[in-house]
Amino acid sequence: MKQDDVVVFKGTAKGLQLVLNDKIHYTLLLKRLRDKLKETAGFFRGAKVIVHPGNRELQPAHYLELSDILQKEYGLILLRWMAKGEQEAVKEQVDTVVPASPAEISRDREPLIVTRTLRSGQQITHDGSILLLGDVNHGASVMAGGDIIVLGVCRGAVHAGIHGNAKAWVAAHRLQPTQLRIANVIACAPDGAKPPVCPEIARMRAGEVVIEPANLR
Amino acid sequence: MSEVIVVTSGKGGVGKTTTTANIGTGLALADKKVVLVDADIGLRNLDVVMGLENRIVYDLIDVTEGNCRLKQALIRDKRYDKLFLLPAAQTRDKNAVSPEQMRQLCEELQQDFDFVIIDCPAGIEQGFKNAIAGADRAIIVTTPEVSAVRDADRIIGLLEAAEMHNPKLVVNRIRPQMVKKGDMMDIDDMIDILAIDLLGVVPEDEHIVVSTNRGEPAICNEQSRASQAYRNIVRRILGENVPLMSLELEVGLVDRLKKFFGL
Numbered sequence: 001m002k003q004d005d006v007v008v009f010k011g012t013a014k015g016l017q018l019v020l021n022d023k024i025h026y027t028l029l030l031k032r033l034r035d036k037l038k039e040t041a042g043f044f045r046g047a048k049v050i051v052h053p054g055n056r057e058l059q060p061a062h063y064l065e066l067s068d069i070l071q072k073e074y075g076l077i078l079l080r081w082m083a084k085g086e087q088e089a090v091k092e093q094v095d096t097v098v099p100a101s102p103a104e105i106s107r108d109r110e111p112l113i114v115t116r117t118l119r120s121g122q123q124i125t126h127d128g129s130i131l132l133l134g135d136v137n138h139g140a141s142v143m144a145g146g147d148i149i150v151l152g153v154c155r156g157a158v159h160a161g162i163h164g165n166a167k168a169w170v171a172a173h174r175l176q177p178t179q180l181r182i183a184n185v186i187a188c189a190p191d192g193a194k195p196p197v198c199p200e201i202a203r204m205r206a207g208e209v210v211i212e213p214a215n216l217r
Numbered sequence: 218m219s220e221v222i223v224v225t226s227g228k229g230g231v232g233k234t235t236t237t238a239n240i241g242t243g244l245a246l247a248d249k250k251v252v253l254v255d256a257d258i259g260l261r262n263l264d265v266v267m268g269l270e271n272r273i274v275y276d277l278i279d280v281t282e283g284n285c286r287l288k289q290a291l292i293r294d295k296r297y298d299k300l301f302l303l304p305a306a307q308t309r310d311k312n313a314v315s316p317e318q319m320r321q322l323c324e325e326l327q328q329d330f331d332f333v334i335i336d337c338p339a340g341i342e343q344g345f346k347n348a349i350a351g352a353d354r355a356i357i358v359t360t361p362e363v364s365a366v367r368d369a370d371r372i373i374g375l376l377e378a379a380e381m382h383n384p385k386l387v388v389n390r391i392r393p394q395m396v397k398k399g400d401m402m403d404i405d406d407m408i409d410i411l412a413i414d415l416l417g418v419v420p421e422d423e424h425i426v427v428s429t430n431r432g433e434p435a436i437c438n439e440q441s442r443a444s445q446a447y448r449n450i451v452r453r454i455l456g457e458n459v460p461l462m463s464l465e466l467e468v469g470l471v472d473r474l475k476k477f478f479g480l
């Protein structure tokens with residue numbers, strides 16, 4: 001089994017979800033969880049998470065131990081444990097990697113608010129919209145089912161409407177991404193482009209990505 | 218109060234070893250007891266830059282593997298009584314030591330020294346993880362090049378993930394003339410992207426090359442511009458509030474202040 005499959009973070013309509021593999025030995029699971037969090041700890045610090053333990057029978061002590069690792073050691077906020085009945089429903093949703101048709105994406109999904117700068121090599125994916133208070137540096141990427149707002153300088157790669165919603169948009173205080181995607185349309189920064197001087201918004205118009213000043217009109 | 222500082226960069230060849238040697242020597246000049254740890258296992262350089270190559274008997278791996286005691290592997294500097302070097306092993310690789318062993322080693326060194334300065338290898342793999350394992354603080358070295366700054370940004374993200382916050386930036390090899398002409402990134406641009414505190418700016422300086430080859434850190438030579446820059450950096454590490462020197466002001470920081478005060 002690939003190490004990556006054991007502990008998986010997923011951004012879903014219901015928020016950040018942590019899926020724990022229920023086949024491997026419990027002590028190994030703990031190790032993999034710590035490894036994963038160590039790699040990404042700063043990233044998920046402060047994030048609210050729903051934990052999905054699969055079909056594993058967890059003892060009360062296990063619940064405590066897992067919650068201590070998440071909350072005390074790595075500063076996540078554990079919202080709740082997922083119940084058995086719920087698992088199926090959400091599982092389906094998590095597995096829908098195939099882009100849903102735009103109509104299926106409701107615009108009122110909980111937005112994700114991120115209050116940090118994304119540095120090179122860091123990535124955020126979320127089914128709803130993303131509001132990021134900070135910069136998106138070169139080599140970082142932000143992917144949202146909905147819209148993306150960056151209250152800072154957006155230099156990395158951004159993809160709004162990852163499930164195919166062509167009405168999704170990207171706005172930034174300074175919008176200068178290396179690459180910008182809306183639904184399936186890719187726009188690259190033109191070589192030698194001048195840095196923007198005002199907040200801008202990128203939208204799809206007649207099948208093309210158009211960037212214009214973000215007026216509050 | 219003892220501190221463990223790792224000098225790191227991501228990109229290779231930007232001046233980590235040079236910075237380690239000069240900061241370490243400067244701290245010893247300020248009467249601190251200092252040990253420099255070469256964590257670049259398999260590609261050791263620090264011993265050469267310090268001119269101590271021929272005195273190596275034991276190395277870091279000998280210590281972690283228990284072939285000798287820590288004290289036996291420490292080499293005292295030729296010039297300064299309070300300065301020591303723990304050399305890297307040249308015949309081994311980065312996997313010969315673990316982060317846990319490095320943590321223990323740093324803890325042990327902290328008992329005896331005011332400053333433990335770790336020279337980190339380039340890259341983000343095992344060698345990097347080892348080098349940062351026992352450190353409390355980090356100094357990020359970059360040159361005014363886009364690729365070096367991008368790598369520095371990646372490193373800062375990885376340090377954050379390892380719960381090491383507020384690293385300080387040293388910009389090395391800056392050429393004021395080029396910055397003025399707009400041919401080189403200025404400090405402002407770099408700080409805008411990296412959003413961390415500036416510890417100092419070191420100019421491009423031939424003395425560095427000469428002193429590296431001689432095995433005598435440039436900070437010893439008061440004639441050199443780089444020496445002055447390193448002296449300032451050392452004073453800032455020691456908590457002094459040293460204003461930026463004229464060179465540092467030439468390269469784009471004036472603009473920054475202007476923006477700040479809305480002039």
Ligand SMILES: Nc1ncnc2c1ncn2[C@@H]1O[C@H](COP(=O)(O)OP(=O)(O)OP(=O)(O)O)[C@@H](O)[C@H]1O
Pocket residue numbers: 226228229230231232233234235236257262337338339389390391419420421422423425426429443
């Ligand atoms: N300010 C400077 N002016 C001129 N030359 C410099 C300066 N700083 C470093 N150099 C030269 O650049 C080269 C690389 O420096 P150094 O070995 O310190 O980099 P490093 O980051 O430790 O490299 P590595 O990643 O290989 O460990 C050396 O030859 C050094 O003499």
Ligand SMILES: [Mg+2]
Pocket residue numbers: 233234235257262336337338
């Ligand atoms: Mg080096």
